[in-house]
Amino acid sequence: MGQVQLKINGHMHTVGCKDGEEEHLTAMGAEVEKRIEKVKALGMNSGESKVLAMAALFLADELHDLAAELETARRGKPGTPERNKSEKVARLAARAEAIAAAAEEQASA
Numbered sequence: 001m002g003q004v005q006l007k008i009n010g011h012m013h014t015v016g017c018k019d020g021e022e023e024h025l026t027a028m029g030a031e032v033e034k035r036i037e038k039v040k041a042l043g044m045n046s047g048e049s050k051v052l053a054m055a056a057l058f059l060a061d062e063l064h065d066l067a068a069e070l071e072t073a074r075r076g077k078p079g080t081p082e083r084n085k086s087e088k089v090a091r092l093a094a095r096a097e098a099i100a101a102a103a104e105e106q107a108s109a
Contacts, residue, residue: 002025004029008052015029028095028102035103036051038055039054039055052103056104066096069089070086
């Protein structure tokens with residue numbers, strides 16, 4: 001089983017993952033950190049819990065938008081550019097869900 005050291009909001013966290021998923025987990029940690037930096041840039045520095053909660057909400061908002069876009073794209077016909085776009089959005093939504101789950105896990109740790 002692999003392990004990755006992630007720096008989230010200035011704190012180091014050791015997170016386990018399946019072997020071979022270390023790079024993906026590191027990328028997810030970087031995505032979480034981007035949202036934390038966005039929260040801080042907006043001046044929301046009133047405690048770690050609130051910063052992490054706001055970052056999770058940013059991720060959830062992005063996930064919601066991707067899901068809505070996916071639903072719209074799914075209405076397209078197979079083989080059309082809309083259908084190909086829906087497959088890409090589905091992959092992005094799955095990645096966003098994984099990032100949101102990791103953020104939630106970190107917030108509760």
